[in-house]
Amino acid sequence: MRLTRYFMPVLRENPAEAQIVSHRLMLRAGMIKQNAAGIYSWLPLGFKVLRKLENIVHEEQIRAGHVPMLMPTMQSADLWRESGRYDAYGPEMLRIRDRQDRDMLFGPTNEEMITDIFRSHVSSYKDLPLTLYHIQWKFRDEMRPRFGVMRGREFFMKDGYNFDLTKEDALHAYNRHLVSYLRTYERMGLQAIPMRADSGPIGGDDTHEFLVLADTGESEVFYDSAVTDLTFGDRDIDYDSVAQCQGVMEEFTNLYARTDETHDQALFDAIPAERQRKARGIEVGQIFYFGTKYSDAMGAKVQGPDGKPTAVHMGSHGIGVSRLVGAIIEASHDDKGIIWPEGVTPFHCGIVNLKQGDAEADAACDALYTSLRALGLDPLYDDRKERAGGKFATMDLIGLPWRITVGPRGLKNGVVELTSRKSGESVEMPPEQAVEKIA
Numbered sequence: 001m002r003l004t005r006y007f008m009p010v011l012r013e014n015p016a017e018a019q020i021v022s023h024r025l026m027l028r029a030g031m032i033k034q035n036a037a038g039i040y041s042w043l044p045l046g047f048k049v050l051r052k053l054e055n056i057v058h059e060e061q062i063r064a065g066h067v068p069m070l071m072p073t074m075q076s077a078d079l080w081r082e083s084g085r086y087d088a089y090g091p092e093m094l095r096i097r098d099r100q101d102r103d104m105l106f107g108p109t110n111e112e113m114i115t116d117i118f119r120s121h122v123s124s125y126k127d128l129p130l131t132l133y134h135i136q137w138k139f140r141d142e143m144r145p146r147f148g149v150m151r152g153r154e155f156f157m158k159d160g161y162n163f164d165l166t167k168e169d170a171l172h173a174y175n176r177h178l179v180s181y182l183r184t185y186e187r188m189g190l191q192a193i194p195m196r197a198d199s200g201p202i203g204g205d206d207t208h209e210f211l212v213l214a215d216t217g218e219s220e221v222f223y224d225s226a227v228t229d230l231t232f233g234d235r236d237i238d239y240d241s242v243a244q245c246q247g248v249m250e251e252f253t254n255l256y257a258r259t260d261e262t263h264d265q266a267l268f269d270a271i272p273a274e275r276q277r278k279a280r281g282i283e284v285g286q287i288f289y290f291g292t293k294y295s296d297a298m299g300a301k302v303q304g305p306d307g308k309p310t311a312v313h314m315g316s317h318g319i320g321v322s323r324l325v326g327a328i329i330e331a332s333h334d335d336k337g338i339i340w341p342e343g344v345t346p347f348h349c350g351i352v353n354l355k356q357g358d359a360e361a362d363a364a365c366d367a368l369y370t371s372l373r374a375l376g377l378d379p380l381y382d383d384r385k386e387r388a389g390g391k392f393a394t395m396d397l398i399g400l401p402w403r404i405t406v407g408p409r410g411l412k413n414g415v416v417e418l419t420s421r422k423s424g425e426s427v428e429m430p431p432e433q434a435v436e437k438i439a
């Protein structure tokens with residue numbers, strides 16, 4: 001992309017309404033625009049990151065054997081009356097009446113709808129196990145929408161639902177989700193720690209939240225510092241293996257890590273004092289096993305191997321895709337701007353032309369741009385007629401992992417400058433070598 005043809009409305013000043021750094025940087029980098037309280041447009045740069053996260057989530061869900069689909073944002077109140085949640089959900093649910101006077105709602109989550117789809121089409125245990133998911137906009141009329149996309153009212157969420165014959169099978173699905181989530185967050189360059197949590201309005205017994213440690217997080221958390229040493233890495237996991245998934249679940253949840261809702265002071269005190277940590281975290285996902293809560297209420301049964309109808313065991317599993325954009329920035333920035341992890345960066349690198357209009361510099365930038373794109377990379381070429389300082393500040397703000405700086409002086413010696421956003425280190429090298437380094 002050439003910057004002169006792009007739409008990236010960067011702000012010079014710090015927007016007054018932003019209380020936390022991720023919100024401030026997303027506004028300043030021209031990633032989002034608020035349209036109403038907690039409702040945002042995703043401008044091109046923000047949209048690119050959102051799509052990258054969405055793709056990672058899809059890839060990891062499909063790798064785990066889960067099946068993508070898409071349900072609507074609008075739902076009929078009738079299904080929620082069946083589960084009893086139409087009244088129970090409270091004012092966070094945005095209720096809408098259509099022209100036929102039917103009660104509708106903008107879905108805050110999809111347990112009812114997916115259970116209805118399941119009961120309409122699945123009648124035998126032979127069709128199990130089944131995990132369906134979608135990534136779709138949700139609406140919750142939050143009391144205090146704030147911190148930009150971190151607590152929006154309209155937000156983008158992956159929600160998946162498993163259907164299993166037995167509790168045992170459903171717990172395998174739970175563990176499989178835990179494993180796939182560990183992989184997902186690590187690919188985004190994040191450490192998200194599974195912590196024992198409270199199930200809230202979804203209901204159920206077993207639940208873990210995934211938390212990214214950050215001072216600006218809204219959750220209070222207590223943990224054994226040894227959990228932060230755990231990494232999933234690139235282990236090869238067989239998602240069908242009950243033992244493997246359970247092993248990973250145990251490894252990542254045996255150490256003490258809980259949110260304030262389930263915090264147990266006596267257990268916490270038993271951790272060696274130097275490893276006790278009290279901190280704040282951002283909830284970027286949650287997994288639940290809730291047994292037959294919805295299948296009982298809504299009659300989602302299959303014929304078991306014994307021929308008898310039996311209610312399916314279910315769980316639901318959410319990832320806050322739009323919140324993650326903010327969470328990644330909270331975890332990765334400096335005083336100049338965002339520092340995108342490689343896996344989620346909106347562009348792979350920036351090309352800064354120090355002397356736009358200089359025939360040689362323009363030609364060298366064009367050549368770099370072409371060869372990067374030929375390798376399947378996505379460069380952002382700052383081809384504006386601006387001062388170098390302004391161009392550097394913009395690149396630092398939007399946080400691409402690499403910057404290639406091209407100017408007449410370097411070109412005389414056959415070199416450009418390659419700068420790492422993270423380390424700030426700059427090295428001169430021939431253009432081809434810079435391309436190789438980035439690829």
Ligand code: ATP
Nearest residue numbers: 149150151152155157283284285286318319320323
């Ligand atoms: P919170 O405790 O932050 O209100 P939640 O527990 O109500 O979140 P879940 O029902 O568990 O949310 O939804 C799954 C994920 O969706 C959450 O882990 C979070 O990452 C994301 N999410 C929930 N509410 C919002 C929101 N208002 N804005 C952005 N993301 C959200």
Ligand code: MG
Nearest residue numbers: 092140142200
């Ligand atoms: Mg909530």
Ligand code: MG
Nearest residue numbers: 200209283286
């Ligand atoms: Mg929560």
Ligand code: MG
Nearest residue numbers: 209283285286
């Ligand atoms: Mg939650």
